[in-house]
Amino acid sequence: MRSLRISFPFSMVCIVPLFLIMQLSFKAPSIDVASATTAGGNETDHLALLEFKAKIVHDPQNATSSWNDSAHFCNWEGVTCGRKHKRVTILDLNSKGLVGTLSPYVGNMSFLREITLYNNSLQGEIPSELGRLFRLQVLYLNNNSFEGKIPSNLSECSNIMLLGLAYNNLVGNIPVELATLSKLRKILIHFNYMSNGIPPFLGNFSLLEVLSAAGNFFGGSIPDSLGQLKYLSAIALGGNNLSGIIPPAIYNISSIILLSVANNSLHGSLPPNIGLLLPHLQKLQMWGNHFTGSIPVSLSNASELLYIALLDNNFTGKLDVDFGGLQRLGELNLHGNHLGSGGDNSLDFIISLLNCSNLKLVEIASNQFQGVLPNFVANNISTPIEWLAMEYNQIGGRLPPWLSMLVSLSHLDIGFNQITGTIPMEIGSLSRLQRLYLDSVIPSSLDNSHTLLFLMLSHNNLNGTIPKQLFATQSMLVSLALDQNHLVGSLPLEIGNSFNLNELDISQNLLSGEIPIDIGRCNSLLTLYMHHNNFEGTIPPSFASLRKKFRLEYINLSFNNFEGEVPIKGVFANFSAISIVGNNRLCGGISELQLPRCPVEGSKRRKFHLVNLVVIIMSCIFGISMLSTAMYCWFKKKKRGHSPASPQMKSFQKISYQMILKATDGFSSTKLIGVGSFGSVYQGSFAEDGATFAVKVLNLQQRGASKSFMAECKALRIVRHRNLVKIITSCSSIDFQGNDFKALVYEYMPNGNLNKWLHPDHLEIDEQPSLSLLQRLNIAIDVGNALDYLHHHCPKPIIHCDLKPSNILLDNDMVAHVGDFGLAKFLPQLINPTQSSSIGVRGTIGYTAPEYGLGSEASTSGDVYSYGILLLEMVTGKKPTDDIFVEGLNLHNFAKMALPNQILETIDSILLQEDGGVINSQGPELARNDRKIECIIDIIKVGIACSMESPQDRMDISNAVNELNSIRNNFIPSRMGLSVYRGKYNSY
Known part of the structure; x- marks a missing residue:
């Protein structure tokens, strides 16, 4: 017998995992694939295979290159024939x-038992x-681009x-005719666009073992008839629009290994x-619903459990599950519920978790756990926990010593609780710890000579x-945030050892000294x-050298007691990159700072009172003059309050609904900048000081808007780039009608978003200059740097999770800024992008990575795919949703097939007309255009490498940025004769 190996990608709604499929694989009749001769066989099959090949327009791996008369078709790659009759049995x-x-002639190969064409286009x-x-x-056609309906006459394939x-x-x-397929054991239709409900006739498939219909648009309720499927x-029904309750009969199917109904609107x-009831259950995924009640104690009887994901529901009560019996449990995620009884022992379940020998992730953040962390004496803790997150609860008391025994711990987050006392000195011995989020006193034992990257x-x-x-001498710190505390003393001299510190x-402490x-x-x-x-x-001169020789790009020294001369080199040469207000004894610096000149040491003062008197008089005149000038500048600045150079709002300024209403002229359409999925963005300004800003007003009637608001707040509060x-x-x-009101206020970007520059409407074409190749390359590098960060x-x-041109904003200098973090996800751990996850994501059609549609978890490679599509769009001028991309053709394939000989027909025509010429000019212009074409080809190659179908094949964002920097460095010298290259940006 020959075992058919059916591979299933991991997914966020847990489409059946690989190890499960291996266990569920069925047996098919044995097919002995003998070495076929060039004689014999069947001409019908031969012709059908040639017709199949004729319908393939692109074969990048030359899989059908052997399909010719040099060998019998039974010897062609991918073709298996029966030993006796030489008829095709497997394709x-x-x-x-x-x-x-897919050629309809395949239907002529009447001996076919298996068609396996998954993972193609x-x-x-x-x-x-x-x-x-x-x-x-x-019939295995997964992961292609087939469209239309499922043919109803597949019901004639009675042996499927x-x-x-x-x-x-x-x-x-799902065609009702399929109800006659009495031998059907596995239905895999997840992540299509099928609608209506899940049909009750699925209960007729008495042998059905796997039902995977996740990620469609099925609505309604789960039919009771599924409870009849005893095998x-x-x-897997996650990622649909299902409502109601899970039929009780489902829980009576004792053979269930995987139950995934995540990301629906189910309750109960x-x-x-x-x-x-489900003793063999291995994966329980019910996140993103409206389930209530307590988490049953009997879960401890499902001893084969590997994964429990019940996050983002409304579970309540005390957690009394004894997890110690779940020795195979690898992940427990209960984030975002209302768990916790408020009693002193509401966290006792943690002791049983520490006895799980395979547990790697525990996520109980954003609940209502109270009391103190249990303290117990243990000589050894065997659990390999790597990720422990308990933030946003009401946990009090001191941190227990057993935390220091979690030797595999790389992420520990107990912030936003009520922890008291000091951090245990022993935590400094956790050699794998990379991220530490606590609120306590910093112990001197927390030496960073190991792997701590983020504190x-x-x-x-x-x-x-x-x-x-x-x-420490071997410090690996990348980011250190100690702001908004009560720290005293000076900054240690050993700070100079932090060679990796970004x-x-x-800020906002009581630190002193130089x-x-x-x-x-x-x-x-x-x-x-x-x-x-x-x-x-x-201010140490070494600050200036940090920018000149190295990388320092922003510094804020405001509201201290600094004195003396402000440097004018390095980062201090960029007015927008420094803040030094509130230091009244500083002088000098660049002119934009408007500081007084630094005093110059002169000759000895003369010893008579007349000179002193003259000095006093001149000083008074000078002071009056300076005061007059300052008043003039203030009035002039106030008058031009709405110009691009108008002042920005002070960060973290308290702002009310009334203030926003007034600043946007009552949310006037003339102030409207754009409209997104969850709200509208307006330009606002305060008449008092001329401060200009952008404000996103959330439409809280839109489903998901509140979650988007929270996601963006959580993301943006910790990022600085x-x-x-x-x-x-x-x-x-609250607005004036008593409705909830939520808004986010951003720095205003006067040049709008990238989409308007790449695809201006017909009214803007003549008014707005086009983006040059170098500008596009600069913007691409800016966006890449943001993703890398x-x-x-x-x-x-x-x-x-939603990178696209409309979410890339441009400031006065055409510097790109990535915005809109409404779909952003925190990455719990850097893991394989094909693993299952409890985080659902959609993004925007055309820019979303294909594996997201397959149910894979949100990953950095998903952002890289979006970035690759963005690069190709910037060079070709075509959106990934353009009408030309039909019948399997997409922007990735369009660009790839154009390399290298058809590149002129592919790229944005504006780039061909740049510098007032055309791309096929003669003489010196031709040489320069050759370099331009070479630059464009190199950019397209990076875009293709980033937008590969498989996440594992994509270029890492750091490598992509390095490639683009090299491309720019090679391209810039060819432009130097045309204009002066001004640092990072120019006007071409």
Whole structure:
């Protein structure tokens, strides 16, 4: 017997995992594939195979290159024939990258038992001629681009055991005619566009083992008839629009291994004896619904459980499950419920978790757990927990010593609780710890000589000094945030050891003393926030060298006691990159700072009173003159309050609904900048000081708007990067009608979004200059830098999930800023992008990675795919949703097929006309155009590498940015004769 191996991608709504499929695989009749001769066989099959090949328009792996007369068709790649009759029994060309349609002539190969064409780019309708194949047992067309309806005459294939049509573009209903398929064991139709409800006749499939219909648009309720399927082992219905309750009969199917109904609108409670009813349950995914009640104690009886994901529901009560018996449990995610009894022992279940020998992730954040963490004596804890998140609860008391025994821990978050006392000194021995989020006193034992990358202790009640041990000789710190505490003392001299430090935020403390000169050794430093302290002395010249020699791009020294001359080089040469207000004894600097000149040491003062008198008089005249000038400048500045150079709002300024209403002229249409999925964006300004800002007003009637608001707040409160839109403040209030009102206030970007530059409407074409190639390349690098920061360098890795031109904003200097974090997800751990997850994501059609449609978790490679599509759009001028992209052709394939000889027909025509010429000019212009074409080809190659179908094949964002920087460096010298290259940006 030959075992058919059916692979299922991991998914966020848990489409059946690979290990499960291996266990559920059925047996098909044995087919002995002998070496076929060139003689014999059947001409009907031969011709049908040639017709199949004729419909393939692109074969990147040359899978059909052997399909010619040099060998018998039974020896062709992917073709298996029967030993006696030499008729085709198996056609298997999975994962070959084939582009084209499926020939109806396949229906002539009447001995076919298996058609396996998954993971290709076949499009068009599924031929109804397949209904002739009465011997067919396996039809596996997953992960293509088939469209239309499921042919109803597939019911004539009476021997079908596996029907795999998932990850396509199929529409309509499941044909009722299929009810006659009495041998059907697996239905895989997840992630199509099929609608209506889940048909009750599925209960007729008495042998059905796997029902996977997740990620469609099925509405209604789950039919009771499914409870009749006594052999059902996997049911995956997540990501639909299902409502109602789970039929009680479902819980009586004791063979169920996987139950996934995540991301629907189901309600009800779990049966108290669920663990006894489903003893073989391995994956329970019910996140993103409206389930209530308590989590049943009987879950501990389902001893085979690997994964429990009940987050984002309304579960309540005390958690009394004894997890110690679940020795196979790897992940427990209960985030975002209302769990917790308020008693002193409401966290006792954690002791049983520490006895789980395979547990790696525990997420109980954003609940109502109270009391103290249990303290117990243990010589050894065997659990391999890597991720422990308990933030946003009401946990009090001291941190227990057993935390230091979690030797595999890489992420620990207990912030936003009521923890008291000090951080246990033993935590400093956790050699794998990379992210630590606590609120307590910093112990000097927390030496960072191991792998600690992110230490975020912001907004707590920390006191004492900053331990020098944080900056050990081998410090790996990338980001350190100690802002908004009560820290005293000076910044340790050892700060200079932090060669990897990108961000340092020690603002809003009580720190004092001078800034160590050794800070100039922090050659990776990007941003430095020291404002609102008591620092004194002069600004070290080494600050200027950080920008000149290294990377420093923003520094805030405001509201301290600095004195002396402000440097004019490095970061201090950029007015928008520094803030030094509130230091009244500073002088000099660039002219935009409007500081007084620094005094120059002159000759000895003369010893008679007349000169002194003259000096006093001249000083008075000078002071009056300066006062007059200042008044003139103030009035002039106030008069031009709405110009592009108008002042910005102060960060974190409190703002009310009334203020926003007034600043936007009552949300006037003349102030409307754009409209998004969850709200509208307006330009606002205050008449008092001329401060200009952008405000997103959430439409709270839109489903998901409140979650979007919270997601964006959570993301933007921890990110700081020059290429991310800066959030100024938020407003959560009540309007004049008593309705909830939520808004986010951002820094205003006067040049709008990238989409308007790439695709101006007919009224803007003549008014707006087009983007040059170099400008597009600069913008691409800006966006890449933003993603690189989000993925690899911010305190909590963030996946944007909705990267597209309309979410990329441009400031006065055409510097790009990525915005709209309404769909952003925090990355719990850097894991394989094909693993299952409890985070659902959609994004925007055309830019969303294909695996998101397949149910895979949100991942950094998903953002990279969107970035690749963006690069191709910027160069070709075509949206991924343009009308030309039909029948399986997409922007990725369009660009790839054009390389290298058809590139002129592919790229944006505006780029061909740049510099007043055309691309096929003669003489010196031709050489320059050759370099331009070479640059464009290189950009397209990066775009293609980033937008590969498989996440594993995509280029990492860091490598993509490095490639684009090299491309720009090679291209810039060819432009130097045309204009002066001004740093990073120019006007071409």
